Every structure is written in structure tokens, then in C-alpha cells.
Amino acid sequence: MKIKVIAFDADDTLWINEPYFQEIEQRFCELLEDYLPQHTAARELLQVEIGNLPLYGYGVKGFVLSMIEAALKISDKTIHIDAVEKIIAYGKEMIEKPIELLEGVEDVLKNLQGQYRLVVATKGDLLDQERKLKRSGLEGYFHHIEIMSDKKESDYLKLIRHLDIQPEEFMMVGNSLKSDVLPVLAIGGYGVHVPYHTTWAHEKVEHVVEHPHFYEGQGLSSILLLLQSQ
Known part of the structure; x- marks a missing residue:
């Protein structure tokens, strides 16, 4: 990679x-x-x-x-x-809910910062996502914040062009196969699925994903092991 x-x-x-x-x-x-x-x-x-x-x-x-x-x-x-x-x-x-970070998030970002450009690429309401990011205390780890109206192939290609990289230089990490993984694999990037115990029904994918650029992790810290093994 x-x-x-x-x-x-x-x-x-x-x-x-x-x-x-x-x-x-x-x-x-x-x-x-x-x-x-x-x-x-x-x-x-x-x-x-x-x-x-x-x-x-x-x-x-x-x-x-x-x-x-x-x-x-x-x-x-x-x-x-x-x-x-x-x-x-x-x-x-x-x-107004407080932001509760998932386990190991900050440790992972600390480990990756400086080795890679880190980006947030998330769907949702602009004001709400900006507010959550500020409350999270994680803003300083990220080179770029992209709050997207949707996560289709065209949306990821637009982001990749903005970052001035090739698709094969881009890795997306997320809990949704439908939004975070499949579109990125389709354009030539790498997709890492980190499942969360509950997923909105609209985001669920039933079929098994088989792709050379696809990885399944258990918890965010599994990214560190994946990158070290390459």
C-alpha cells in the first residue's frame, strides 16, 4: 500500500x-x-x-x-x-448530547498523526457535525474536515481531487460498508470496515465483501496492526 x-x-x-x-x-x-x-x-x-x-x-x-x-x-x-x-x-x-469517544480513538490518531494526512469524511448536518467535532477534542488531529451531503463514488472522487492524491493513496475507515467502504473500493481506494454493534437499517449490507483492497477490523486500533503489517 x-x-x-x-x-x-x-x-x-x-x-x-x-x-x-x-x-x-x-x-x-x-x-x-x-x-x-x-x-x-x-x-x-x-x-x-x-x-x-x-x-x-x-x-x-x-x-x-x-x-x-x-x-x-x-x-x-x-x-x-x-x-x-x-x-x-x-x-x-x-x-445537546455529550460526545462519547469510542475506545482507543485518540490513541490511534496520535499514532497515525505525522505519518499520514488524517481526514474526517462524514455525512450529516454541517452545524451539528462541526459542533460534535469541536466538542470531541479531536479537531487538532485532522488535516482536513469534509462534511458530505452523501457518500457516493462521485463524492469520494471530489474529495480525492481536493486532497491532490490518487485513489490508491486513499484509505477510508468507517462502520458502514455501504457508505464508507464500497464506494471507495469502487474507485480504487482502500476500505477498512470497523463494525459498530448497531447500524441504521438503511446502511446495512447483507452480501459478503471480497476485494483485495478491503479489510475488516475489530475496533479502531486494528488499523495500526494492519498498517504495520504492510
Whole structure:
């Protein structure tokens, strides 16, 4: 490998994120329980979220708007305004959550800093992701921060051009095969999957990935062993 840049996803790779969404989704489904069973309400919410991704992108604000829309749909527009206020409060609560780094993150970044250019490449709302990065205390480790509206092949090619490197000099590390690994492999880069114990349903990939540039790690520190072995 001739890696010059290592990019990291942020949510559920550097710090905890998805459990907060799942907690609020559970509370949303309980709120709508008079209209639908919880598992059915969760399915309706997911459909609304996916339909809204082209409009709102990823992040808490889009999630809140999707919850309100799903509540109106599930209740046939009879949901009380108090419930809508609760949903808005859920969103504010999520935004104000403390940042909890995943195990070993800072040690890994310290080890890699100076040997490689380190980058954050993450999806989500610009303000929210900037806020989380600042609160995390990790900002100083990174050469570049890229908050992306999506993570498709074209988005990664744009980032690679900005970094003035070739695809084979780029490694992406993240918890999502769909967003962090497969698009990077498709353009000739290296993808390292570091699974997190919970993943949003929309990000799940069922098939086995077989590719010479693909690596599966157990915890972020496994990257150090991978790079040392090359």
C-alpha cells in the first residue's frame, strides 16, 4: 500500500451516535402507540426518512422533520400539538448530547498523526457535525474536515481531487460498508470496515465483501496492526 491519506467516518467510528437515534425512535414509537403498534410505527418512520433523504440529507434536523411527518401520517393528521412539541424537544435533546469517544480513538490518531494526512469524511448536518467535532477534542488531529451531503463514488472522487492524491493513496475507515467502504473500493481506494454493534437499517449490507483492497477490523486500533503489517 502507498497510503498518503487516511479518512475517518465520524458517527459510530470516532464517537457514539446511532444509539441516540434508536433511543429517540423508541420514544417516538411509544408516543404513537395509540395509533399503531411500535414495530409498525418504526417501519413507517424508516420509510419517511428514506424518502426524505434527497430533501433533508442526513442528521438530527432531517430526522426530526421526518418524525413529525410520520406522526401526521400515522395519526391521519390528528396528532395533538403537544406530541409535535415533544418530537421537537427530542431533537434538541439529541443535539445537546455529550460526545462519547469510542475506545482507543485518540490513541490511534496520535499514532497515525505525522505519518499520514488524517481526514474526517462524514455525512450529516454541517452545524451539528462541526459542533460534535469541536466538542470531541479531536479537531487538532485532522488535516482536513469534509462534511458530505452523501457518500457516493462521485463524492469520494471530489474529495480525492481536493486532497491532490490518487485513489490508491486513499484509505477510508468507517462502520458502514455501504457508505464508507464500497464506494471507495469502487474507485480504487482502500476500505477498512470497523463494525459498530448497531447500524441504521438503511446502511446495512447483507452480501459478503471480497476485494483485495478491503479489510475488516475489530475496533479502531486494528488499523495500526494492519498498517504495520504492510
